[in-house]
Amino acid sequence: xxxxxxxxxxxxxxxxxxxxxxxxxxxxxxxxxxxxxxxxxxxxxxxxxxxxxxxxxxxxxxxxxxxxxxxxxxxxxxxxxxxxxxxxxxxxxxxxxxxxxxxxxxxxxxxxxxxxxxxxxxxxxxxxxxxxxxxxxxxxxxxxxxxxxxxxxxxxxxxxxxxxxxxxxxxxxxxxxxxxxxxxxxxxxxxxxxxxxxxxxxxxxxxxxxxxxxxxxxxxxxxxxxxxxxxxxxxxxxxxx
Amino acid sequence: xxxxxxxxxxxxxxxxxxxxxxxxxxxxxxxxxxxxxxxxxxxxxxxxxxxxxxxxxxxxxxxxxxxxxxxxxxxxxxxxxxxxxxxxxxxxxxxxxxxxxxxxxxxxxxxxxxxxxxxxxxxxxxxxxxxxxxxxxxxxxxxxxxxxxxxxxxxxxxxxxxxxxxxxxxxxxxxxxxxxxxxxxxxxxxxxxxxxxxxxxxxxxxxxxxxxxxxxxxxxxxxxxxxxxxxxxxxxxxxxxxxxxxxxxxxxxxxxxxxxxxxxxxxxxxxxxxxxxxxxxxxxxxxxxxxxxxxxxxxxxxxxxxxxxxxxxxxxxxxxxxxxxxxxxxxxxxxxxxxxxxxxxxxxxxxxxxxxxxxxxxxxxxxxxxxxxxxx
Numbered sequence: 259x260x261x262x263x264x265x266x267x268x269x270x271x272x273x274x275x276x277x278x279x280x281x282x283x284x285x286x287x288x289x290x291x292x293x294x295x296x297x298x299x300x301x302x303x304x305x306x307x308x309x310x311x312x313x314x315x316x317x318x319x320x321x322x323x324x325x326x327x328x329x330x331x332x333x334x335x336x337x338x339x340x341x342x343x344x345x346x347x348x349x350x351x352x353x354x355x356x357x358x359x360x361x362x363x364x365x366x367x368x369x370x371x372x373x374x375x376x377x378x379x380x381x382x383x384x385x386x387x388x389x390x391x392x393x394x395x396x397x398x399x400x401x402x403x404x405x406x407x408x409x410x411x412x413x414x415x416x417x418x419x420x421x422x423x424x425x426x427x428x429x430x431x432x433x434x435x436x437x438x439x440x441x442x443x444x445x446x447x448x449x450x451x452x453x454x455x456x457x458x459x460x461x462x463x464x465x466x467x468x469x470x471x472x473x474x475x476x477x478x479x480x481x482x483x484x485x486x487x488x489x490x491x492x493x494x495x496x497x498x499x
Numbered sequence: 500x501x502x503x504x505x506x507x508x509x510x511x512x513x514x515x516x517x518x519x520x521x522x523x524x525x526x527x528x529x530x531x532x533x534x535x536x537x538x539x540x541x542x543x544x545x546x547x548x549x550x551x552x553x554x555x556x557x558x559x560x561x562x563x564x565x566x567x568x569x570x571x572x573x574x575x576x577x578x579x580x581x582x583x584x585x586x587x588x589x590x591x592x593x594x595x596x597x598x599x600x601x602x603x604x605x606x607x608x609x610x611x612x613x614x615x616x617x618x619x620x621x622x623x624x625x626x627x628x629x630x631x632x633x634x635x636x637x638x639x640x641x642x643x644x645x646x647x648x649x650x651x652x653x654x655x656x657x658x659x660x661x662x663x664x665x666x667x668x669x670x671x672x673x674x675x676x677x678x679x680x681x682x683x684x685x686x687x688x689x690x691x692x693x694x695x696x697x698x699x700x701x702x703x704x705x706x707x708x709x710x711x712x713x714x715x716x717x718x719x720x721x722x723x724x725x726x727x728x729x730x731x732x733x734x735x736x737x738x739x740x741x742x743x744x745x746x747x748x749x750x751x752x753x754x755x756x757x758x759x760x761x762x763x764x765x766x767x768x769x770x771x772x773x774x775x776x777x778x779x780x781x782x783x784x785x786x787x788x789x790x791x792x793x794x795x796x797x798x799x800x801x802x803x804x805x806x807x808x809x810x811x812x813x814x815x816x817x818x819x820x821x822x823x824x825x826x827x828x829x830x831x832x833x834x835x836x837x838x839x840x841x842x843x844x845x846x847x848x849x850x851x852x853x854x855x856x857x858x859x860x861x862x863x864x865x866x867x868x869x870x871x872x873x874x875x
Contacts, residue, residue, distance in 0.1 A: 290540075290833075292829065292833070295829035295830075295832065296829055296832060297828060297829050297831070297832070298832060314828060314829045323676075323677070323678045323679065326616075326618045326619065327618075327619050327620065327621060327676075328616055328619055328621075329611055329615075329616055329619045329621040329622035329625060330607065330610035330611055330613075330614050330615075330616065330622075331610075331614045331615075331616045332607075332610070332614075346607070347607055347610040347614055348603070348604060348607060349602050349603070349604050349605065349607045349608055349610070349611070350533075350602050350603015350604040350605075350607075351602055351603070351621055352543045352544065352603070353619075353621050353673070355540065355543055356543050356544065356677065356679070356680075356823075357677050357678065357679055358679055358827070359678045359679035359827065359828075360679075360827070360828045360829075361679075361826060361827035361828030361829055361830040361831075362828065362829065364540050365533075365540060365543065365603065366532070366603070367532055367533050367534040367536075367538070367539075368531065368532040368533075368534035369532065416604075417532040417533075417534075417603070418532060418533065418602075418603030418604040419603055419604055420603075471828070475678045476678075477678065
């Protein structure tokens with residue numbers, strides 16, 4: 259059985275945000291919720307300053323605290339290692355979100371896609387309302403609605419339940435790459451079966467020394483980071499006292 | 500007599516009005532969702548959850564207290580046994596109202612039974628409190644029929660006592676096994692919850708009994724409450740000791756999460772570096788209880804127990820909020836480093852609804868269920 263993992267090459271990543279935008283479109287992610295996100299950090303003081311950018315998503319941990327804590331098994335593991343959520347079983351206790359060490363689970367505090375529910379046109383008689391636009395294209399909730407998401411998970415999750423990245427399990431099922439991987443213009447995301455030594459992810463993990471987020475807490479995340487972009491130069495020095 | 504009747508009528512009218520507001524709150528939460536709360540994806544659990552913890556723990560404390568006559572056979576406490584069991588039931592009902600309105604999708608609760616996850620402390624907490632409620636109701640029904648000492652009745656008393664011991668440990672473990680929030684981590688939270696349960700249950704019983712004693716003539720000798728005041732003092736002493744130990748451990752560590760936590764832990768202010776709610780809601784009543792004349796007086800008992808009851812709620816809220824007030828991982832991109840929280844009107848209304856249900860049950864129980872009855 260495959261065990262899926264993702265390698266993110268920080269040297270290739272240019273921080274364009276294409277992963278996040280494509281993820282939103284693919285998974286009908288509502289505003290305020292981020293299945294694909296980032297951690298940014300600025301260190302030092304000018305002119306000796308540097309900006310760090312780490313793309314984030316669900317780590318699909320082997321020992322996932324969200325899965326262990328979910329009282330109804332709404333959050334569960336698939337055989338291929340993907341951490342999946344079933345909104346039909348979710349009681350909305352938010353314990354998975356509370357318990358996730360990576361801050362990648364979000365709660366639907368209200369009916370999603372509020373903007374597109376608005377029936378008021380910006381210019382009365384001149385433009386259509388957001389809701390009219392959705393109707394015109396025959397979509398559900400948003401004009402850019404992707405019905406394919408509905409193959410394995412509610413295409414639009416209702417209010418009162420959590421949601422998070424699923425490694426695009428509906429695409430993986432059809433032997434397609436997760437949307438964020440496909441959309442990355444810099445090939446910074448590499449996806450594959452970590453159990454297969456010949457897979458690209460296994461080769462990269464063998465070639466570079468990867469790190470994972472908060473490894474010390476023992477969740478065994480399956481999103482790995484390799485390398486780092488750093489064009490800075492410095493004159494050889496031994497420092498001084 | 501007619502003045503008392505008038506007072507009762509007014510009291511029930513107030514509670515009835517509060518129920519209507521509670522039902523409207525329920526409708527609004529179902530219709531609009533939890534966006535009505537002042538919560539977000541950082542502060543996830545707020546006042547309704549704090550109230551649930553508070554009431555559920557107090558209910559466990561009342562059940563543990565009821566075990567003195569019902570399990571350990573201390574017969575002089577039998578006049579209080581029925582009331583203790585009833586208060587535990589009513590308080591737990593209040594807790595369930597609060598958690599029910601906190602959950603995003605209560606209709607899926609059926610999956611707690613259909614798809615149980617035995618590794619989840621939330622599952623265990625829910626299961627134990629549900630079973631405890633059933634056991635307490637059956638036990639109360641038997642006591643009401645006069646069956647106090649049959650084998651089955653004793654079994655139920657023992658079962659409810661064990662459940663009441665385990666349930667606070669499970670509430671503590673909900674926090675204690677949270678990897679993402681080191682400041683909750685460890686067995687300390689479970690022990691803390693158990694001690695808080697006994698203290699707040701005793702405080703609730705003492706406060707309630709003193710108030711009822713003032714309003715009615717229920718035939719229980721007032722001196723009997725002195726012994727409960729002493730038990731209450733011991734319970735408070737243990738919590739004071741444990742709180743000081745907890746402070747000492749937390750202030751000695753240099754684990755980064757604890758250092759961050761120290762910056763945000765005073766949600767309700769501090770006096771000379773010590774939490775306001777701990778000083779006024781725990782240390783002050785403890786000092787009052789140490790004075791024999793205060794402990795012996797009805798006023799002293801009411802003030803000390805009321806301070807503890809208020810302080811306990813604030814202490815639970817403080818712990819709940821301090822562990823959540825800064826965003827985890829990438830959520831720091833969307834939210835500020837520290838998030839302040841003040842409940843919305845809807846959260847206060849959930850609190851009010853939970854209290855109302857509890858108070859209605861207290862009132863009706865006191866009036867119709869002969870709560871000071873003893874076995875023949």
